[in-house]
Amino acid sequence: MEKTVDQIVQWLHESVREAGVNGVLVGVSGGLDSAVVAHLIQRAFPDDSLGVILPLNSNPEDMDHAKKVTESSGINEMTVDLTETHQMMYASISDELKQNNSFEQENDQLAGANLRARLRMSTLYTIAAHYNYLVVGTDNAAEWHIGYFTKYGDGGVDILPLVEFTKQEVREIGKYLGVRDDILTKKPSAGLWEGQTDEAEIGTTYDKIDAYLEGKEIPDKDREIIDSMHRRTAHKREPVKQFHRTDK
Incomplete structure (x- = not known):
């Protein structure tokens, strides 16, 4: 685990150097992934890292x-x-x-939740511009594969x-870094609406x-959910689709 953490820290240093910036910041939600990233970037840049807390009708426990x-x-x-x-x-x-x-009531909750996430992103980039920092994401392999962001x-x-x-590997990294037990064991939630997990x-x-993701056997119904989400969210993991002219 020490080797893994050292490799990540070194990668953070390289990323900042290649980008020609001063440091890094992360939005801290109170969940496991952002906690681990906060610990990692502080370790990499003790004086040039920032954790930004962005309450937005948030669960008080998450803010705590x-x-x-x-x-x-x-x-x-x-x-x-x-x-x-x-x-x-x-x-x-x-x-x-x-x-x-044009208002569709059934889309109201998700649209409002996505706006929350995008407001937070805009805020992070505004702050990052002032400090000349990179914005560090918190997605793990599971979330990235199914497009859960x-x-x-x-x-x-x-x-x-x-x-x-x-x-689970993120949880193990967090334990090594000293992330609190109540955060290591809490139910994952994006905090998009009350009671959401x-x-x-x-x-x-x-x-x-x-x-x-480790190639192990899982029930068919779970595999179908994962495969379906991976297909439907492919556009999230790819660069913006561009039109290519054929008349040149």
Whole structure:
């Protein structure tokens, strides 16, 4: 584990040097993945890393955990409350859709949740521009494979240090780095709406996705869910599709 962490830290140094920037920042949600990234980037750049807490109608326990992550990692911290910004923006968009008879109630929850993720991304990049930092993502191998992230939201980042590690491997890295036990063991949740959990929304468990990625046998119904999500979210993992002229 020491070797793995050292390799990630070295990779972070190389990424910053290649980009010609001063350091790195991450949005700290209070969950496992962002906790691990916060510890990693603080280890790599003790004076030039930043953990940004972005409350937005957030579960108070998650915000408490986020604060404890910044304390346990020793990372520099900033908090930007986006609750009012999201409320005003989404209300304005919804009102316009209703006036144009385009509002679909069944899409309301997901659209509002995706806007949260994209507001957070925009905030992180605004802060990063001021510090000349890279924005570090938190997606692990399971989330990346099934596309469990918002395009141009939490998927809108510069670098992904955990993308080749399963959820369990991320947990083991976190334990090595000193991430708190209550964060290591909490139910994964993107905090997109009240009571939301990753596994309930996905329809299978991280353990099964990890096993699938490791080439192990899993029940057919879980394999079908994983394969289906991987196909449907291919566009999230690829560069923007471009038109290529044929008349030149």
